[in-house]
Amino acid sequence: MTTHRQPRLAARREALYAWAFVAPSLIGFLVFFAVPSVRGLLMSFTNWDLLRPAKFVGLANYVRLFSDADFLHALKVTAYYVLMNIPIQTTLALGIAVMMDKFSKSTIIRGILVLPWLLPNIVVALIWLWLLDPTMGFLNQIIMALGFQRQPFLGSTDQAMPTIAAINIWRHAGYTAILLYAGLQTIPKEIYEAASIDGANERQMFFGITIPLLRPVLVFVLVTTIIGSFQIFDTIAITTKGGPVDATRVVYWYIYEYAFVRFKMGYATTISVALFVILITITFIQMRYFNANSSDLD
Template sequence: MAVTKSASAVPRRASGDARVAAAFIAPAMLGYLVFLVWPTLRGVYLSFTSFDLLSSEKWVGLDNYRRLVNDPVFWDSLGVTLHYVVVNIGVQTVVALLIAVLMHRLTNSSLLRGIVLAPYLVSNVVAGIVWLWILDTQLGVGNEMVEALGFDRIAFFGDAAWAIPTIALVNVWRHVGYTALLIFAGLQSIPSTIYEAGRVDGASEWRMFWAVTVPLLRPVLSLVLIITVIGSFQVFDTVSVTSDGKPANATNVLQLYVYDLAFGRLQFGYASAISVALMLVLTVITVVQYRLARAGQSDLD
């Protein structure tokens, strides 16, 4: 009889736990559905319509996608975005990995971690405005230093050759601390005994970095690359406050083009088509990165 009571109590307790868990999850799930799932589905639908906010949607089928394929501004914006992504991801990953390894091998100071993370606490808009002032051609402190070194002043945000690399490096400055801490967390999971064995065998720090750290850090690096690539393709605010697509569309990234189409020209259907195309591109890139890097496998297993 006691066994029967105990067995019946287990399902009731499990059911109660499930209700409590559902209550905690519900607010986040509601936000997820309202602010992510529904806008995504709505955007996919609008990509097949002609919509300008002033009239109801008109179904046009694949017309927006045909226009996209033949739109030179779209392809130019995609090229500009790819240029930004290559510079941003290349520099950010290398610098973040270097910072993380140095913190892991030399110090465990919480103060140092806070200093490294500090730029990430500044919003993109504020960071963009501050660097716009620092690198101003006439009054900027950065250009004062360039001139003091004997070089001509540089229009960092106004020259087609300098604008995208400058914006990319501004965002590297802001995000590199956060990326470094993600990598640092991955380094913490590598057993110290492996490094001790390497030292016993006479391996140098450089040799252990390539033979131990990088292979064992591969899953974390893969995750970091996926996150940063997705974020880089969606760059908007820094470009908007510093160059606004200028000069001559040299910084007209995809998100800025989508914004101009939707809120500048009220072409919400076509803007949605470009957004859906970008979502598909990022999905493919993410899957390819995940598979090539074997992100779901660890050499520690």
């Protein structure tokens, strides 16, 4: 902007306005996110069963974390999920967004695409649990009608995690597409016109114009979906509960199990802190790598 020409008074006024603009959200942030999180961090240095006073144990929970094979397993399972979920979901969503932009601006089609996301989580999980049931599920009936062996899906240690990834892609792809579609609308069409006059083909325009100009939104989508998929929980809570055996015991389920099944809040928050550190690192790298603070319009 034009800061260089602004006198200092104006700069101070701008800062003052900025803080006034930020103030309400800052209150919300402090009261409902920051303070409880700090309390959570403190909790990780204690043994707390929720009901009796917490006992300070120093770094004991962290020492335990580093030798906890189940935690390592949970990390692996989570990473496996994220690596299946994110690339497929993002590509699919981008494809749908571009197609919506090109072929149809119909609200109906957009409505259909977000339908899965309109359904409550519980219902999504239950409906898929049923459609994918090994004996009575509709999908298996089709598979058998086509002459193949029926599949256990959520019931086998090999297929459970990919199946959960597929369910969540189904749920979120349309929604992600809507976000990206909204981002596509901010790209000035004149740029495409100019490029097409210069003889660029569709492919060149996609990689040369769409992707770079979509960057702020794309970064937003990637950052939020990656954070979200590291916190995959709902679908697992209803369909597999971490099983069969421990095939879908992701980090978030592991945290939940310690907090509300085993009532070991201290250790649960320790795992939470570890997950938090991992996510911060990933996000920080992403923001740096994508240079998220600017779009190529600048």
